[in-house]
Structures are given as C-alpha cells and as structure tokens.
Amino acid sequence: MIYLIMCGRLGNQLFQYSFARKIQEETGQQLSIDFTAINNVHKESWINYLDNYNVTNYNIVNNKQYYPIQRYIYRILKFFRPKSSEKLQFLFDEITSNIFSRFGIIYYESNYIFHDFKKIHAKNIIIRGWFESAKYFDSISDKLKFELIPKNVPLDVEKFGNFLLNNHSICLTVRRGNFLNNNLKEKFLVCTIEYYNKAIELIKEKFPNSIIYICSDDIEWCKKNLKFNGKVIFETEKNVTLKLYLMSKCTDFVLSNSTFSWWSQFLSFNKNNIVIAPSIWRKVKLKPKDIYSDNWILLDEFGNKVN
Secondary structure: OEEEEOOOOHHHHHHHHHHHHHHHHHHOOOEEEEOHHHHOOOOOOOOOHHHHEOOOOOEEEOOOOOOOHHHHHHHHHHHHOOOOOHHHHHHHHHHHHHHHHHHOEEEEOOOOOOOOOOOOOOOOEEEEEOOOOHHHOHHHHHHHHHHOOEOOOOHHHHHHHHHHHHOOEEEEEEOOHHHHOHHHHHHHOOOOHHHHHHHHHHHHHHOOOOEEEEEEOOHHHHHHHOOOOOOEEEOOOOOHHHHHHHHHOOOEEEOOOOHHHHHHHHOOOOOOOOEEEEOOOOOOOOOOOOOOOOOOEEEOOOOOEEO
16 A cells, blocks of 8 residues: 655645656555645645546545554654754655665655655555655656546636647746745745746747736736736636646746646646746755756746756
C-alpha cells in the first residue's frame, strides 16, 4: 500500500499526487491518501481537489487508520528535522532520503534540487513532501495530462477553452493574495510589472496578434496596472479547477512564482509553447532549481533575460 500524506491547495496537491502516481506505476501498489492536514485548515479553498479529476482510484484514510512502521519513523524524522536553517534542512532531507527511502519512507520537504528516488521494493510506502519538479514524474507525464482533465467541463467553458486553443493566446498569471502579507512579501513577491511587460513583449515579437488571457487572485489590480496593446481578456471563472483548465488551453505562458501557475503550462498539449518564468522563484538562500524546465525563458525583476 502507498500512503500519501497530502498538504496544500490545488497546485501542491497535483505535484504530490503526480509523484505518488509515478511510484504507483512503478510498484503496482494501491494508493491511499490522507487529507487530514488539509481538512484541519477549515477554509473553503482547502479541499480535496482530486475529486474534480479523472485520477486513478484511491482510498481515503486518516492518520488514525494506518500505522505501518514507516509512519512511526516518518514522525520521528519530522520531529528531528531542523526548524530554522534551510541548508541544514536540505542536508537532513538528502541524507535521510538516501537511507530511509529504501525501506519505503519517502520524506522530502526540500525543494532546492530534485532528489532521484530509486525504485522502491517495500510492501508499504509512505510519502510526504512537495516534489515540485517535473523530473519527479516525467516518465508518466502524458498519462497525467489525461488524468488531470476535469470531469464534466460545462459546455460554455469548453467552448471558451477551444477559442483560446485555436487563437494564439498567452496565459499570464499574477499571484498576489497572501504574497502581500508582511511576513511573506519579501520572500515571495518577486514578479514586477516590468517582468510582465517584457515577457509579453518577447512573445509578441514572434506572435504579434496574440490574445492575452490574464488570470489572477487580484484581477482588479491587474486591470489597473497591466496595460497591453491588442486583445486582452481578464478571466472571470471562479472555480479554480476550471480556471486551471482554461489556462492550460492557452498556447504560450507567462508564469508567476506559483505552483498553480506552473501547472497551466504542464497540462498544455501544445508541445511547442513558449514559457517565460521569473528567474527568482522565491528570495531564499537555497533557490529552487528544478522547478524550471530547460527550455523556459527566465527574466529577472527588471525584465532582463537570465541565462
């Protein structure tokens, strides 16, 4: 049995599910998911988003229903993991993952670089981490793209999605929300107006008639601050699953440093898309490296290309 301890909202959940799904493909074991950490938040946006997709069958369990030896060891690892230093946390995760993953304990909270987990032969596997890189599930990416098409897409949403797909369109994502909080602003608020302007300019040099589809948790800010020539559409879809579906229908992408934004380009079936992303995903000493793909264009906060 594979036990996935799920955490976070839609973007986070898709990363965790995708990695667990890859492990399931390798081992052939049944997947069970613990949503306790999500349910305990008691907020409307913290739900099981997998219900909205055509994902593989899985059991829902809580933290009192399964007690393999792996879970006890996981709790010990969680207790002893350093609480402050990012470098020490990374070293802890690397060392413990190399040792305990052989016995079915995949505990990897760090997102500094991709950790290559070898095929696991344990009868019970417990998974807890973020796994924010396509490298964790590239081998099943085509299968995931079909599993992560929403169920029962309304006709009007499907029609608009086809419009975006058939008319060259740029999905521009602006993440603000809790990034504006004083304790998060310095670390996460990295995308500037200059960044967005230059990104659109670069794509329009190649496709001058592109439609710009702007998606954000702060559309009013976007309307006031983002001014582009040509056709601009501000998203109105409130259902986040359908919102991501529409975003993925675009042909090119200007990302914010958001896992939700990241999934828009991954779920696209356009293999020749242009993806532009901020060169700094978050302002920390150990910067995430493997959330980026090799073919992306990276711009700094002033809109300059970064090699």
